Amino acid sequence: MTAASPKLDEGALAYLEQTDAVRQRFKRIKERDVVLEVRKLHKTFETPQGATEALRDINFKVHRREFICVIGPSGCGKSTLIRILAGLERHSSGEVLLDDKPVTGPGRDLGMVFQGYSLFPWLTVKRNIMFGPQMSGQSTGTAESLARTWIDLVGLTQFADAYPHQLSGGMRQRVAIARALVNQPRILLMDEPFGALDAQTRSRMQSHLLDIWKNIDLTILFITHDLDEAIYLADRILVLKPHPGEVQELIEVPVPRPRAPAQFGSPEFRAVKARLEALIHPPHELDSAEDTVAFANMIRFTDVADDVE
Amino acid sequence: MMKFVIPLGRRAAPSRRALLTLCSFLIPILIWCLFSYVPFIWHPKVMVSDPGGVDYFNPGTLVDKDEFEDQAGQMKAQGLAVPRGHPANPVYLPAPHVVAKAFVVAFSTAPQTRDGVWLHESLWHSIQIIFWGFVLSSLVGVPLGVLTGTYVTLARLSEPFIEFFRYLPAPAFGALAVAVLGIYDGPKIAIIVIGTFFQQVLVVANTTRKLDPTIVEAARTLGTRGRLITKVVVPAILPDLYRDQRILLGWAWTYLIVAELIGTSSGITWYITQQARYQHFENVYAAIIIIGMIGFGSDLGFERLGRKLFPWHVAQGDKR
Numbered sequence: 099m100t101a102a103s104p105k106l107d108e109g110a111l112a113y114l115e116q117t118d119a120v121r122q123r124f125k126r127i128k129e130r131d132v133v134l135e136v137r138k139l140h141k142t143f144e145t146p147q148g149a150t151e152a153l154r155d156i157n158f159k160v161h162r163r164e165f166i167c168v169i170g171p172s173g174c175g176k177s178t179l180i181r182i183l184a185g186l187e188r189h190s191s192g193e194v195l196l197d198d199k200p201v202t203g204p205g206r207d208l209g210m211v212f213q214g215y216s217l218f219p220w221l222t223v224k225r226n227i228m229f230g231p232q233m234s235g236q237s238t239g240t241a242e243s244l245a246r247t248w249i250d251l252v253g254l255t256q257f258a259d260a261y262p263h264q265l266s267g268g269m270r271q272r273v274a275i276a277r278a279l280v281n282q283p284r285i286l287l288m289d290e291p292f293g294a295l296d297a298q299t300r301s302r303m304q305s306h307l308l309d310i311w312k313n314i315d316l317t318i319l320f321i322t323h324d325l326d327e328a329i330y331l332a333d334r335i336l337v338l339k340p341h342p343g344e345v346q347e348l349i350e351v352p353v354p355r356p357r358a359p360a361q362f363g364s365p366e367f368r369a370v371k372a373r374l375e376a377l378i379h380p381p382h383e384l385d386s387a388e389d390t391v392a393f394a395n396m397i398r399f400t401d402v403a404d405d406v407e
Numbered sequence: 408m409m410k411f412v413i414p415l416g417r418r419a420a421p422s423r424r425a426l427l428t429l430c431s432f433l434i435p436i437l438i439w440c441l442f443s444y445v446p447f448i449w450h451p452k453v454m455v456s457d458p459g460g461v462d463y464f465n466p467g468t469l470v471d472k473d474e475f476e477d478q479a480g481q482m483k484a485q486g487l488a489v490p491r492g493h494p495a496n497p498v499y500l501p502a503p504h505v506v507a508k509a510f511v512v513a514f515s516t517a518p519q520t521r522d523g524v525w526l527h528e529s530l531w532h533s534i535q536i537i538f539w540g541f542v543l544s545s546l547v548g549v550p551l552g553v554l555t556g557t558y559v560t561l562a563r564l565s566e567p568f569i570e571f572f573r574y575l576p577a578p579a580f581g582a583l584a585v586a587v588l589g590i591y592d593g594p595k596i597a598i599i600v601i602g603t604f605f606q607q608v609l610v611v612a613n614t615t616r617k618l619d620p621t622i623v624e625a626a627r628t629l630g631t632r633g634r635l636i637t638k639v640v641v642p643a644i645l646p647d648l649y650r651d652q653r654i655l656l657g658w659a660w661t662y663l664i665v666a667e668l669i670g671t672s673s674g675i676t677w678y679i680t681q682q683a684r685y686q687h688f689e690n691v692y693a694a695i696i697i698i699g700m701i702g703f704g705s706d707l708g709f710e711r712l713g714r715k716l717f718p719w720h721v722a723q724g725d726k727r
Contacts, residue, residue: 186624206630216625219719220642230629233638261719274625281629 112369116352124350127161127333131197133317134160134183134285139192141178141343151342152178156192158336158348160285160319165311167332168321171378175343176321180289183319184210196284206234209283211274213290217262223273224249224258230281248276251310268299275310288320292327301359304330308357325374329367330357337377346377436503443502450494460487469495501689506696509689526678526690530697533663533674536592540599540666541659545652548607553648555608556615557640566612569605577602577662581669590670598669602662607655614647615640646713646720653709660702 116124141153152175160166168176181187183194185204194201196208204210217226224245231241249258252272254265262270271291278286292300304327311318322328328335332351339346352366361367442449453475458464460482470478475492482489496502501509513526555562577598584594584601618640626639641648667676675694682690713720 184628186627204624204627208628210625210628212621212625214619214621216621218622218625218639218643220645220717229626233626233630233634263719277629 113349113352113366113373115366115369116350117354120350120352120354123355124333127164130161130163132159133162133164133197134319135193135195135198136183137193137195139179139182139194140190141175141182141187142190153182153189154342154344156343156345158345160317162317163311163315165318165320165331165333166336167328167334168319168336168338169323169325169328169374169378170338170343170346171340172323174338174340176323176338177289179338179343180210180287180319180321183285184208184287186210206230206281207284209278209281209286211271211278211286211288211291213293215262215267215270215274217270217273217277219262222259222261223254223265226262226273227277227280230277234281244280245276248280252276252306266299267295268303271295271303272306275307279310279314279316285317285319288318290321290323293322293324300327305359307331312356325371325378326362328374329353329370330359330362335370335374337374339377349373439503442500443496446494450496452495452497453492454495455490455492457488457491459490460485461490464490469498498686499688501692505689506692509687510693510696513690513693524678526694526697529673529675529678529694530701533667533676533698534701536595536666536674537599537656537659537663539592540596540662541603541656543596544600544603544607544659548604549611549648549652552608552611553615553636553641553644556612556618557636562612566609569608573605573609578665578669581665585670592673594669595666595673598666599659599662602666603655603659606658607651610651610655611648614644614651617647618643646717649709649713649716653706653713656709657702657706660698663698 136156136158139153139156140151143150143152156179158166168179170176178187182189183201185201185208201208218229221229224242227245227248228238228241231244232238236244246258249255252275254269254272254276257265257269262273265273274291275286292303295303307318308331310316318331320328320331322331329351330353335349335351337346337349338344349370351370353361353364353370354366451472452469453472455464455468455470455475456466458466458468459479461478464470464478470492472494475490479489518524551565555565580601581594581598584597588594588597622643623635623639626635631638663674664676664679667674668680672680675698679691679694682688682694
């Protein structure tokens with residue numbers, strides 16, 4: 099602590115400091131195969147007002163068993179990016195390579211967990227998870243035993259025959275994760291999967307996801323707008339800036355693994371958070387534009403004299 | 408604010424809800440009773456019980472109140488016997504108990520006229536017409552609707568013409584249907600089909616379009632390719648499709664009366680027109696009420712069945 103404090107005080111570059119163990123880890127990660135590679139990716143939307151550039155010159159690589167978070171303010175195109183990676187949307191130019199082969203459309207290799215509830219409401223938990231294996235032509239028996247394994251793994255054994263509407267938000271996302279993972283995808287794409295959950299459930303889901311990730315051969319690309327979530331989960335954080343969406347920085351998170359919620363207060367964690375805050379919420383933008391204007395002209399809807407403030 | 412008000416209304420205690428349902432039927436019946444049984448409400452006619460000196464009055468004649476009083480005044484002036492009678496409603500408004508009796512009589516006595524049919528025979532014929540019209544329409548209309556709702560190209564290709572055709576009143580095709588299909592049940596079923604089909608395609612297509620795209624995308628990321636419609640789209644919209652069919656069946660009933668007038672008049676319509684011709688309005692009311700009961704009752708039954716068929720759909724409201 100005594101040795102670290104002066105370095106932290108030096109300012110904004112503290113997040114680049116890595117312990118030897120962390121540096122070794124990143125070295126090992128980079129030696130692994132590249133699962134997903136994005137090269138010079140551009141995306142332009144045609145709108146009635148003309149072409150809008152959503153993504154500009156995105157380049158990055160995801161290595162096997164790496165956990166990458168993509169973070170950025172709203173409108174930075176993170177959802178567009180993940181939809182392109184999943185093959186749900188076409189890109190305008192550039193390349194998306196999965197195991198060196200271009201992605202041409204959605205499929206079993208590109209697992210996806212959506213932000214909203216994407217479970218099939220007419221199927222029970224078990225049948226939701228069986229859906230992927232059945233689609234790939236596996237027998238009902240095989241699909242069922244696979245589903246059982248995954249239901250146990252996400253801790254929903256008792257809810258195997260429940261319908262999605264009978265589950266809480268956290269449980270539904272567990273099913274969604276299991277449903278994607280049963281296909282053994284090369285990469286799991288997660289589009290703000292815990293965005294709709296309350297704080298407690300969210301932190302439990304984060305730990306749970308890390309547990310799953312640790313125990314199986316899984317590469318994850320995770321989109322979030324929650325800085326803590328990104329730092330807690332990720333090996334590397336891809337920071338996007340808006341209008342158009344561009345890579346601002348690819349941060350190597352120096353917080354050692356295994357991660358625990360206790361690390362939220364650690365110097366490394368705070369250093370990364372300070373850096374992310376500086377990138378995503380630059381101080382000069384905070385006071386400007388719509389936020390303040392709306393409140394300055396606030397109409398008073400009450401006539402009573404006993405002011406609350 | 409809406410969120411607050413609507414669930415409150417929905418979650419009314421079951422007993423209270425049953426009471427309100429009962430009242431929604433009791434109130435119109437009560438109004439009918441008031442008009443029928445309270446002599447000083449409406450009653451524009453007088454039913455003659457004793458003609459007195461008026462030569463064209465007979466016991467049981469219905470005359471206008473003014474005319475009756477006019478005649479009564481004249482008889483008084485001439486020193487003849489004054490006619491007597493009591494306030495009554497026109498023949499086209501029978502009292503509830505008369506209709507209730509007609510209801511029982513219609514099912515329990517043989518038809519009075521030589522070419523008459525039993526009420527239940529008429530009804531059964533009508534139900535068959537509706538059934539076949541609706542089934543034929545659905546066999547093509549539902550699949551076409553689902554496809555139209557799924558594929559934009561097909562929608563662009565089919566919907567403009569269907570929109571155009573839907574504005575053509577189905578009865579306008581009556582003469583044509585008779586020319587093509589003869590005078591018996593063929594043209595009647597055809598009218599039900601024409602009246603239902605075009606609405607059906609559009610309604611089903613709209614329901615299909617309302618499907619949350621995330622569901623389809625999730626299926627695609629799980630490796631679904633060719634069987635998207637049968638494995639995902641149809642199961643996902645099935646409860647809404649079922650509800651659409653219930654509503655459309657109601658619309659099919661509204662075409663029934665017109666359809667049955669085409670060619671040789673038949674079914675419940677024939678019964679109604681026949682009874683009206685002989686001024687048996689209590690039978691007419693009984694028949695109309697039966698149509699209502701069949702329609703309402705079957706819809707209630709379908710609703711119950713729907714809840715059984717789609718247990719996962721009941722709590723959809725809590726989803727968000």
